[in-house]
Amino acid sequence: MVDISVTRTARRPIRWTVLLDHAVLIAGSLFMLLPLLIVLQTTTMPDTDIIQHGPQLKIGDQFDENLQKAMVQASGFSGENTGLRMMLNSFILGLGFAFGKIVLGMMAAYALVYFRLRFATIAFWLIFTTLLLPLEVRILPSYKVVQNLGMLNTYHGLIVPLIASATATFFFRQFFRSVPEELVEAARIDGAGPVKFFVDILVPLSQTMIAAMFIIMFVYGWNQYLWPTMITTEESMYTLVRGIKQITQVLEGAAVPEFGRSNLLAIIAVVPPVAIVIFFQSWFVKGLTESDK
Amino acid sequence: MAEVKLNSVRKIYPNGAEAVTPSSFHIQDGEFVVLVGPSGCGKSTLLRMIAGLEEITEGELMIGDRVVNHTDPADRDIAMVFQNYALYPHMTVKKNIAYGLKNRKTPGDEIERKVAEAAQMLNLGDYLDRKPSQLSGGQRQRVAMGRAIVRDPALFLFDEPLSNLDAKLRNQMRIEIKALQRRLGVTSIYVTHDQVEAMTMADRIIVLNGGRIEQIGSPSEIYHNPTSTFVASFMGAPPMNLLDARIADGTVQLDGGAHVAAAPNGKTGPVTLGIRPEDVKLDAAGALHFDIDLIEELGAHRLLHGKVAGQPFTTHLLKDVTVEPGRHGVRIDPSKLCLFDTTGSRL
Known part of the structure; x- marks a missing residue:
């Protein structure tokens, strides 16, 4: 046997480009994270301290108390808009939103891609142009319709009017078009009808795409502010994003604003979307880049 | 088992292009017929019309003693093997093979038995729980064959099933398919652009050119007595x-x-x-x-x-x-x- 020993005498030279890359990345993440850290710091301080000194570099002892207040204390008249309640509402909105948009988008795309509809192309472009009409543009008619249907202050009133999604339809359409045609034909010969093909073949194939859409749509639904503000007037229906605003409104009164509580709620409102993105990250990238067929 | 009769079957696409001119032929029960021709000659269109994946513009198609012009592919009692295998990527080999049976409400124990039988016939026993992506090209082709076999169809349709395989594997699969067809005795229509496949596998060859049937005959007739310069130059390597x-x-x-x-x-x-x-x-x-x-x-x-x-x-x-x-x-x-x-x- 020949004894081979490799001694590393030369140290690897410092690669300046790598350092620079990291510096840029670190600066970027600090830029994004610092405001959150400052907000987090204020949640540990008594409200009076914050109003006197603003954000500081020390960590106080009020976190537990603020957390208590944030999660279970209500600020309105009815006592129903606790943090937990608002969080539940946000989850219902986010999930309902994502689920509704995915189901509707997939079915619309399925019709557009796999059925010989006479005006499929026109229909697709009509759907697509609704991207140019965001909620803000059509908010009054939308509100009127929901009101006439008696859906104010209901979950379906919050969710249903917004689940028609050009984005989801578009993405699923592109995805379905990339599914080999032989698969449809093989399924037809195998005796799978339209519904069977959709459920047995297309939905499982779209898994990654569904995950990607779920992230986008959940975060979008969770972060909705304008629509819930319009549709919900009962405190038990408030979502987090809308409810925080309610708490900070006290700023205009004479009382000491509850900085700690509202800031903690703001942090809590950020956590689920971030968690979902982190959890589904690999799926997300797969869904948008790779075609797993 | 069935005969297939085409009576002036014609295909005109909506854009007016005539892909298949009125064509008539009669395939005997248990016969292995190869449709061969250069790309764009209409051979795949003809096969897809027989499968029911393409509408027949004119003419009459009979499988067995039924006219099936307007019958759904699933009800024509056929099985098809595609060029790119068309396996369901998210299903295991077993599920792929069983899918057609399941859709036909076949009892579970019968599915088990048929799948096991087909797997044994095709040497797929060790791979039943794998996904298609974990298989080689030849194995995938076998799964596609298995999917066709378990259905006990009256007619096998092959759409260039070997053209995605490398040359060596192609020779091997050619023999396997031919042997399998002999053993099962199922009427088969096989589309290819490869004249070697046509010559070696066919009981009868149908040579197509520009949507027209140039010649129908046994491999030796086609080879030794071509009826046109097209057939003479298309069949044989090197050509006539x-x-x-x-x-x-x-x-x-x-x-x-x-x-x-x-x-x-x-x-x-x-x-x-x-x-x-x-x-x-x-x-x-x-x-x-x-x-x-x-x-x-x-x-x-x-x-x-x-x-x-x-x-x-x-x-x-x-x-x-x-x-x-x-x-x-x-x-x-x-x-x-x-x-x-x-x-x-x-x-």
């Missing part, structure tokens, strides 16, 4: 030599005056002379001069490429004969000659 010639004074003459053979009665004027490369013998006393430019070594034999009477020409030489490039005399076996008129049809 085709030389411009003319008939004068009762003989077939090449440009330059060499007499080749006695002419059939009553014909004069320009013709195309066809001769298979292996029907040409090197012979110093031969009437024709063959200028050999290139010798292609194929192991078991050699191909000699060059010119006869200024026209490209190829012959076939067994491995134990050696020859140098240059001018050589050749002799043509007159009984093996094929003569075509100027439109390319056999005289």
Whole structure:
């Protein structure tokens, strides 16, 4: 046997480009994270301290108390808009939103891609142009319709009017078009009808795409502010994003604003979307880049 | 098991293009028929019409004793193997094979039994729980075959099933498919652009060109008695030599005056002379001069490429004969000659 020993005498030279890359990345993440850290710091301080000194570099002892207040204390008249309640509402909105948009988008795309509809192309472009009409543009008619249907202050009133999604339809359409045609034909010969093909073949194939859409749509639904503000007037229906605003409104009164509580709620409102993105990250990238067929 | 009858079946696409001109043929029960032709000749369209994936514009299609023009593919009692296998990527091999049975509400234990049977027949037993992406091309092709077999269809349809495989595997699968078809005795229609596949696998070959049937016949008929210059040049590798010639004074003459053979009665004027490369013998006393430019070594034999009477020409030489490039005399076996008129049809 020949004894081979490799001694590393030369140290690897410092690669300046790598350092620079990291510096840029670190600066970027600090830029994004610092405001959150400052907000987090204020949640540990008594409200009076914050109003006197603003954000500081020390960590106080009020976190537990603020957390208590944030999660279970209500600020309105009815006592129903606790943090937990608002969080539940946000989850219902986010999930309902994502689920509704995915189901509707997939079915619309399925019709557009796999059925010989006479005006499929026109229909697709009509759907697509609704991207140019965001909620803000059509908010009054939308509100009127929901009101006439008696859906104010209901979950379906919050969710249903917004689940028609050009984005989801578009993405699923592109995805379905990339599914080999032989698969449809093989399924037809195998005796799978339209519904069977959709459920047995297309939905499982779209898994990654569904995950990607779920992230986008959940975060979008969770972060909705304008629509819930319009549709919900009962405190038990408030979502987090809308409810925080309610708490900070006290700023205009004479009382000491509850900085700690509202800031903690703001942090809590950020956590689920971030968690979902982190959890589904690999799926997300797969869904948008790779075609797993 | 079933016969297939096509009665003036025609396909015109919505844009007006006629992909298949009215075509009629009759496939016997248990026969293996190969549709062969260059790409765009309509062979796949014809197959897809038989499968029900493409609508029939005109004519009548019968599988067994039913007219199935408007029958759904699932109800035609057929099974199809696709070029890219078309396996369901998210299902295991077992589920892929069983899917068609499941959709037909076959009882679970019968599915188990049939899948096991097919897997054993195709040597897929060890792979039943794998996904298609974990299989090699040949194995995927076998799964596609398995999916067809378990259904016990009256008719197998193959759409260029081997063209995604490498050459060696293709030869092997060719034999496997043929043997399987023999064993099961199921009527089969096989589409390919590869004339070797057509020759080796078919009971009968249908040669298509430009949406038209050029010739229907057994491999040996097609090879030895092509009815047109198209068939003559499409079938066989290397193809039949085709030389411009003319008939004068009762003989077939090449440009330059060499007499080749006695002419059939009553014909004069320009013709195309066809001769298979292996029907040409090197012979110093031969009437024709063959200028050999290139010798292609194929192991078991050699191909000699060059010119006869200024026209490209190829012959076939067994491995134990050696020859140098240059001018050589050749002799043509007159009984093996094929003569075509100027439109390319056999005289």
